[in-house]
Amino acid sequence: MTDDETAPHEPVTPATLSRWPLPEIGGGKENKGRLLVVGGARQTPGAVLLATQAALRVGAGKVQLATAAPNASALACALPEAYVEGLPVHESGDLDPSAAGLVREMADGVDVVLLGPGLGDPEVTAALLSQVVPHLDCTVVVDALATAHLTGDLGALRHLDGRAVLTPNLGELAATLQADEDQVQDDPAAAVDRLARESGAVVVSGAVPTYVVRWPSARWRVDLSPAGLGTAGSGDVKAGAVAGLLARGADPEQAAVWGVHLHARAGARLTRGGAVGFTARELADELRPALAEQPTSTPDGD
Numbered sequence: 001m002t003d004d005e006t007a008p009h010e011p012v013t014p015a016t017l018s019r020w021p022l023p024e025i026g027g028g029k030e031n032k033g034r035l036l037v038v039g040g041a042r043q044t045p046g047a048v049l050l051a052t053q054a055a056l057r058v059g060a061g062k063v064q065l066a067t068a069a070p071n072a073s074a075l076a077c078a079l080p081e082a083y084v085e086g087l088p089v090h091e092s093g094d095l096d097p098s099a100a101g102l103v104r105e106m107a108d109g110v111d112v113v114l115l116g117p118g119l120g121d122p123e124v125t126a127a128l129l130s131q132v133v134p135h136l137d138c139t140v141v142v143d144a145l146a147t148a149h150l151t152g153d154l155g156a157l158r159h160l161d162g163r164a165v166l167t168p169n170l171g172e173l174a175a176t177l178q179a180d181e182d183q184v185q186d187d188p189a190a191a192v193d194r195l196a197r198e199s200g201a202v203v204v205s206g207a208v209p210t211y212v213v214r215w216p217s218a219r220w221r222v223d224l225s226p227a228g229l230g231t232a233g234s235g236d237v238k239a240g241a242v243a244g245l246l247a248r249g250a251d252p253e254q255a256a257v258w259g260v261h262l263h264a265r266a267g268a269r270l271t272r273g274g275a276v277g278f279t280a281r282e283l284a285d286e287l288r289p290a291l292a293e294q295p296t297s298t299p300d301g302d
Contacts (some may be wrong), residue, residue: 009189009211009221010164012261017294022258023249025059033247034110035060037240038103039117040067042093045075047118047236050280051143052079054240055114057287058262060247064110067118068095080132091096093120100131102207107132111235112139114243117148122175125150131294139246140203143239147176154198162214165252166237173205188295193219202252204260212256222260233280236266238263243285265290 006268010016035055040048048067055063062083067075069086078300087099091128107113109199113136121127122145129149133140133156140160142149147168151158152157154176157164172189174184184191188206196203201269203213250258266286270278 002301007219009209009213009219010196012220012222016245016296017261020254020257022059022245022254025266033060033112033236033249034062034064035065035112035243035247036064036107036110037117038095039115039119039143040065040071040075041095041120042068042070042117044118044120045071047144049075049078050076050236050284051114051117052082052282053238053284054237054287055244055247057079057284058241058244058248058259058291060112060244062205066095066099066106068117072286073131089254090121090124092124094121094124094130096117097124097127097131100128100256101127103132104135105139107136110138112141112243112246114141114143114239115149115264116141116143117239119145121145121194121277122148125149126166131239134159135155136160139252141165141167141239141243141246143167144169144172150176150199151246153176154201155197160201162202163252164199165204165242165246165256166195166199166201167204167235167242167256169235170207189221191206193215194272202256204238204256208257210260210264212253214253215226218253220257222257222264224261224264224268226264226271227269228278229264229267229283230278231278231280231283234263234267237266237280237287240284248295262287262290262294264292 072086090096126148173179196215208225212220245255
């Protein structure tokens with residue numbers, strides 16, 4: 001990519017990915033990276049289930065899950081591959097800010113923390129993350145309403161020195177920027193550029209296309225967006241895929257580009273023959289074959 005800030009966002013193609021292979025995975029689960037997923041209100045345990053499944057499908061090694069205590073046992077049964085810790089719950093159903101100390105303990109020594117899947121109260125979530133994020137010294141993915149941590153302070157992740165990825169939808173992007181939602185819908189590329197510039201993080205957002213930006217040197221777009229990707233939980237799958245690729249060793253920009261592409265390819269696999277009625281669970285299951293069908297390196301002479 002060029003440092004020209006006026007250049008258009010570069011399309012992501014199979015050739016792009018073949019020249020940018022993911023890190024090889026070798027040895028045991030410790031060599032695949034350690035991931036902590038923090039999220040899941042009392043009412044929405046499925047979000048962290050989907051995100052964790054997606055992360056495992058793309059190669060994450062050891063996964064810990066910090067979620068609402070009433071759901072912890074059920075999630076531990078649904079995810080026998082993960083360590084699940086129940087956290088105290090606010091009256092809203094979200095994770096209570098008093099859980100911050102335990103989240104910090106769980107984050108100690110992990111490679112990646114994914115924050116946000118399934119959280120629904122921006123104020124409660126921001127109160128929790130204000131006591132967690134400043135203490136993190138690893139790569140961080142901030143998804144969905146966890147981006148409330150940046151509202152009013154877009155530089156809140158600068159201490160991570162670029163080791164952060166933001167994955168808001170367009171509504172969450174507008175809220176984070178405190179911008180008019182219609183204007184963001186009309187020009188999502190400009191909004192993604194702005195958040196990437198002011199946060200210092202890699203930002204993933206959009207619909208058709210989806211934009212991935214590390215300001216100012218890397219500005220990508222993924223044009224593939226099969227019908228059906230708008231299904232509930234699809235964004236949790238995408239955030240989990242990005243986090244899982246980070247855990248296995250990809251850098252933030254690469255994990256974001258590959259994660260968005262694999263998410264779209266998984267949807268494309270499910271829509272063969274015109275079918276659109278798939279669920280996010282099926283989307284997560286398609287990530288592994290979508291990854292397997294990608295070229296691993298540039299062919300000789302290319």
